[in-house]
Structures are given as structure tokens and as C-alpha cells.
């Protein structure tokens with residue numbers, strides 16, 4: 065097989081269609097025709113058309129049906145006119161794909177039957193091969209065709225956030241078992257994160273080679289850690305993931321919640337774009353991250369429950385704080401909530417486009 069027949073060859077051929085999009089330009093810190101907008105969790109339960117196509121199909125099963133994944137990924141692009149699509153999946157999909165016994169419980173989140181806490185448990189975390197997630201390659205192939213010049217963002221969970229679900233056995237407020245392992249057995253912890261970094265890298269590579277134009281690494285719960293612990297116990301594994309996909313030249317976005325004290329380190333791990341939650345204004349976030357990186361964020365999602373005037377005024381505050389940035393991708397400070405009014409999101413996209421049009 066020659067290089068041009070390989071999935072990588074296809075990627076090279078597809079890249080130009082999305083290359084000049086506002087989203088990718090902002091990620092590369094180039095001038096943009098308008099500030100690009102997308103929303104974390106834009107595909108999902110805030111949309112009636114999502115609920116309709118998902119009816120009776122469990123979450124993880126829906127992630128393995130390419131036609132359905134394509135439809136759900138496209139829904140927010142059609143409805144809101146966002147500048148990028150995010151691949152419909154979940155951070156636990158690659159873990160399910162290597163055979164772990166886990167499920168996503170509605171209203172709860174990922175639940176793992178047998179938590180991973182000992183060295184012997186590590187054997188259950190085998191490497192991920194493209195074959196394990198053939199449905200991802202298939203779905204992305206169909207998606208990039210339909211999306212045309214709208215970029216598709218691939219994503220994965222970062223090693224810490226995945227470890228938290230695996231070690232706790234489910235969602236956790238305090239991450240107590242996870243931290244006990246991290247502090248109590250640093251070598252086992254490092255080996256666990258290294259393994260997860262390998263799985264995550266392989267999963268992101270599959271998405272990029274199938275045609276994703278950017279990737280986001282979600283470390284949603286890493287804000288639970290102090291900077292010194294992040295640097296020692298997390299950064300090496302996240303850096304391994306970013307290094308593994310550096311050669312593709314697609315922008316790498318890194319996001320977590322409550323990460324005000326970690327923004328600089330998350331950039332250092334190798335992100336091109338650092339996602340910021342609503343707690344730190346973007347001008348201050350830029351000081352913490354330093355030069356050479358774009359920022360993504362950061363309207364408080366709860367603002368969307370206020371009146372249109374309030375939403376627009378708060379969005380303008382975000383845009384004002386972003387004024388001097390090298391590159392800005394507008395987003396919420398965390399995901400869309402299921403009870404949000406989809407029309408408020410559509411109006412917000414139009415408002416940001418209008419306000420920033422050059």
C-alpha cells in the first residue's frame with residue numbers, strides 16, 4: 065500500500081477543504097473573518113431531534129452506529145450554524161472498545177463494573193487497535209463528506225479523567241480512591257496513566273486519520289488537583305498524548321473545569337489551544353497560558369438560562385476580554401446542559417458572528 069492509499073493519505077487530500085475555515089484559522093492564531101463558535105456537548109439532549117433519533121437506543125450502542133453518529137453530529141451544525149462539528153461519542157468509548165465492562169447510565173454517567181485499583185487490574189487495559197473502533201473510521205468518513213468545509217473535531221478523555229472513572233468505578237465528587245492511588249503508589253499510578261495515554265493516543269490517531277481536522281483532549285476533572293501534583297503526576301501522560309499526534313499538524317485543544325491554576329501547565333503539556341472555563345476572564349487566562357497559544361471559551365453555560373439581552377451582554381464581555389488574544393474560539397465554559405433552550409444557542413452563535421464580523 066502506498067502512502068497515498070493509506071488513511072493518512074486520505075487525510076492529506078481532505079485537509080484543504082477545511083483548512084481556511086474560521087475555526088482552524090483561529091486555532092492557528094491567524095486573522096479570522098469572524099470569531100468561530102462551537103459548543104461543548106452541542107450534540108445531545110438539548111435537541112429534540114437528538115432525543116427522537118436516540119429513542120430506545122442506549123448511549124454506548126448509539127456511538128457504534130455510524131449512520132446515527134453522523135446524523136447526531138450534524139444536527140447542531142444544521143440547527144445552530146456553528147463553525148465546527150464535534151464527533152458524537154463519549155470519552156469511555158475506547159475503554160469499552162478494549163473490552164472493559166462499563167456502561168453509561170442515564171442521568172449518572174459512566175459506571176465501571178470492576179474498578180481498576182491494583183497492578184493486576186492493569187492487565188485489563190490492553191492497547192487499542194483501529195479495528196476495535198472500525199465504526200469510528202466509518203462514521204468520520206461519511207461525516208467529512210457531508211460537512212464539506214466545516215471542520216470536524218475529534219476528541220478523547222485525558223488520562224487523569226479516564227483514570228478517575230476507572231479507579232472510582234463511576235462519577236465522583238472528591239476523586240478519593242483516585243487520589244489515594246496517585247499519592248499512595250506513584251509507580252502504579254504512572255503506569256496506569258501511561259497505559260491510558262497509549263489508548264487515548266491511538267483513539268485520536270484513528271479519528272485524525274479518518275478525517276478529523278482538530279482534536280480536543282478533555283481533562284474535565286483535573287481541576288481537582290494542585291499544580292505541583294499536576295506537574296508531577298499528570299502532565300507526563302497528557303504530554304505523551306499530545307506528542308503522539310503532533311506530527312499530523314492538526315490543532316490540539318485541551319480543556320478542563322476549574323483549571324484556573326493549571327492553565328499554564330495544560331498549555332505546557334502540548335496544547336495549541338487551551339480551553340478555559342467561566343471562572344477566569346480570557347485576558348487573565350492569556351497571561352497565565354503565555355504567548356503562542358490560542359484560547360477557547362468561556363461563557364458561563366448557566367447564563368443561557370437568562371434573557372437574550374443578558375446572554376448577549378455576557379457574550380460581549382467574553383469578546384471584550386478576548387480582544388487582544390492571538391486566537392480565540394468562542395465556546396461555553398463547560399458543556400451545553402440538557403435543559404437549555406436550543407434557540408438561545410442559535411441566537412448566541414448569530415450574535416457572536418455579527419459582533420465580530422470584519
Ligand SMILES: Cc1c2[nH]c(c1CCC(=O)O)Cc1[nH]c(c(CCC(=O)O)c1C)Cc1[nH]c(c(CCC(=O)O)c1C)Cc1[nH]c(c(C)c1CCC(=O)O)C2
Pocket residue numbers: 103104105106107108109123150151152153154155156168169170171172173174219225282284399
Ligand atoms: C466527562 C465526560 C464524559 N463524556 C464526555 C466528557 C468530557 C466533557 C465534559 O466535561 O462534559 C465527553 C462527551 N460526551 C458526549 C460528547 C458528544 C459530543 C458533544 O460534545 O456534543 C462528548 C464530547 C456525549 C454524551 N455523553 C453522555 C451523554 C448523555 C447520554 C444520553 O444522551 O443518554 C451524551 C450525549 C453521557 C455522559 N458521559 C459522561 C458524562 C459525565 C455523561 C453525562 C451523564 C448524564 O448526565 O446523563 C462522561
